[in-house]
Structure formats: C-alpha cells, structure tokens
Amino acid sequence: MSGAPPSPRPRRTSLAGRLALFAVLHAAVALAVASLVDALSGRAWLGALAGLATAVLSASAFSGRALGAAQRTMAALSDGIRSFRDGEFSLRLAASRRDELGDLISLYNELGDALRAERHDLYQRELMLETVLQGAPMAIVLTGPTGRVAYANRSACHLLHGGRRLEGHELQQVLAPAPEAMRAVLAGAEDALFTVPADGGEETYHVARRAFDLHTRRHTLYVIERLTPELRRREVEVWKKAIRVMNHEMNNSLAPIRSLVRSARLALQKPQHAHHLEGIFDTVEERATYLSEFLEGYARFARLPHPQKRAVEWREFLEGLRHLASFRVEEPLPERPGQFDPAQMQQVVINLVKNAHEAGSAEVEVSVQEAADGGAVLVVADRGRGMDEDVMRRALLPFYSSKPSGTGLGLPLCQEIVEAHGGRLRLQGRPGGGLTVTCVLPG
Secondary structure, three states: OOOOOOOOOOOOOOHHHHHHHHHHHHHHHHHHHHHHHHHHHOOHHHHHHHHHHHHHHHHHHHHHHHHHHHHHHHHHHHHHHHHHHOOOOOOOOOOOOOOHHHHHHHHHHHHHHHHHHHHHHHHHHHHHHHHHHHHOOOEEEEEOOOOEEEEEOHHHHHHHHOOOOOOOOEHHHHOOOOOHHHHHHHHOOOOEEEEEEEOOEEEEEEEEEEEEEEOOEEEEEEEEEEOHHHHHHHHHHHHHHHHHHHHHHHHHHHHHHHHHHHHHHHHHHOHHHHHHHHHHHHHHHHHHHHHHHHHHHHHHHHOOOOOOOEEEOHHHHHHOOOOOOOOEEOOOOOOOOEEEOHHHHHHHHHHHHHHHHHOOOOOEEEEEEEOOOOOEEEEEEEOOOOOOHHHHHHOOOOOOOOOOOOOOOHHHHHHHHHHHOOOEEEEEEOOOOOEEEEEEEOO
C-alpha cells in the first residue's frame, strides 16, 4: 500500500552560513566592479577605489536589512517574554525564518502553549477546590501572619459573621461578639471542643488548626466542625451499646445464680450434700454484690442530684482533696470563694486527676482563676498521652471509653456536674503534649 510522499522540509540555513555567503557575494561583486573600472579607465587605483566603494555600499545595505530584521525579531521576543512575566501567554510569533532566530521563535511559541495549557489546568483545579470548599459543611478560615482573614468559605461566613464576607477582617475583631467559649478555643494553640447555646439548646463544635508557610509568610488554617448531629447519632449508638453491656453483665450474673439456686435445692433434698450450701450461698452473694455495684455505677450517672451551691474557699477545698488524689496546686488561688456544691465538685476533680494519671502523667497541675463575670475557671492539666482527634470527638459521650476496663462515665459525669452548676467543660490538647480540661463555673 503506497502513501503520498512526505512533503519536503524547507532547507535550513544557519545565520553564520548566511553571513558567510553574503560576504563571498559582496566580495565577488566588488572584485568585478574593480576589474571593470580598471579595464575601462586603464587606471588600477581607480578600479580599486570603485571596488572598495561598491563593497562598502553593498555591505552597508545588507547589514541594514539583516540587522533590522534581527532587531525586529528580538524586539518581538522581548515583548513576548514580558507578556509571560505579566501572566499573558496568548501572544504568538510568526516563525518565518529558517535560522537560529527562527528556532528561538519556535521554542518561544512552544513555551507559550505549554504555559497556557498549564494555567488552564491550574485554573480548573482551583475551580474544583473552590467548589468543594464552598460546599463543605464545616467552617474553613485561613488567616495571614497579621491575623487578618485571607480566605473563608460560605459556612465560615454564616457561623462567624452573619453571612457577610470575612476576607480582610481581623479574626479576633470578628469574634468579639461571639460566645466566650468559642473565642477561647480559637485563640488557643491546640485542637479543642467547645459548646455554645443555640436556638434554645446547645451546639458542640470541634476546632482543628494547622500552621504552615505560604509564600514565605506564616498562615493558620482553622476548620470548625459542628458535631451536634454526629454526637446525637453516636449517643444513640452508645446507649445501645450500654444496653447490650448491661444485658451481658446481668446475664453473666443471673445465669450462675439460677444454676446455684438449683444446686442449693438439690443439696437440701440430700442432707449429705448440705455442707455445700455455704459455698453456694457465698458465690450467690458475690455475684449479687458485683451486679449491684455494676448497676449502681450506671444509676449514679442517671440520678445526679441538683447541686447545692454554697460559698467554698478554694484553698481549703483543694487541700481537702490532697489525701484523695495526687496533684500540684498552681499559685496563686483566688481570694474570692467559689459558689458550687463541694461534694459534686470533689467528684469532678478526683475523676479528672485520676484520668490524668491513668493517661501516663506523672504530675498533674490544678489551677483556679477568677473569671471576668465573677465566676471561676478551674483547670486540670497533665502531660499524659493526650487525645487524638477521634477520641476527643467522643470523649464526652456517656459509656465511651478508650481504656479496655473503662466504664466511659468519668468525663460525661464531670460534664454533667459542671453543666448542672450552669457552667461548661472544655477539652483541649496541651502544647508540648498532654491534655487540659477547663471547667468554667459561674459566680
């Protein structure tokens, strides 16, 4: 099968070759003119002068044309490169030359095509990323080194600024009217949870932050995720799990009790086996006691009484706990007494300190500061393993525990007590490792 012959490629002449060819041609013309004048006039010097004049005029005309074309080509290339610098890649040059300058023009055009295609791809990726970010349910905010908002998606504008644009505003100024819990978490340096009042109820959020360099300048990215629907869903799952655990534990105790009761009846029918009754009754009592203690742990969480608040001196309160839990008190303590139920707050501090030690912290710090509204802020800080993002999301759910033998009631009970006092409990990672639990109590 025969095909059409390939079209012949234009012959390429180098710039140096052209110059050499024209030099030879000009020399030949000058020599011919000199010979002709010499033959006509009979004067050799006149022929030489005519040949020299011809060579000079011809070379001048040629160099003017050649240099002019080269200068126009270089000027066009300079304009094109300036357009690259300004982000414009659509300018193309006609590649009519078949020399080194023609090759340079072709290379310029190829570079422009590649840059234009790359910019198009980049624009498409940016458009896709912008669509994803704007449609994301979590609030996303990027701030620059001065704290001004460089980017905020639609959810962030609605959550933090009433739907208005955030770009260009200082984040701290935008947060000025926000609840104190939100301001405190966003002003911190670690991931944290916070809860704020909303529509007659409460909303819980998780804040994650990451710092990175963008164009050699430090930026901070905030991702604020609403957890309330997820917490409710997981709370239902946790309650189902709690029911399964209770059913399992009760069956584990009731099944052997039923078996032991049958054994006791048989022993009563056969006097020779009566000596087994004491062991049977001991085992029944042991299983019944275990079952009672197990159910009491769950009931204690469900029947938390209303706190009986009274004025309590902070130093006396904390010193009274030193024999029950090992911790170090950060000085100074507030001189103004706190207003809380001492028995319930003892349970809070003991649970938090116990959790800190179980997390591997050799030392636990407890501090108390006066709040601006006349209340108090109690902080328990440790250097243990801390919590990763997933554990922190679920740490306040009843019956959730990351420990194999944990009941999952410690932190939820602490939160229940603090909220019953009209306060709020906040978990936050500690810079350098560990966990900080903040209990904000009203005055």
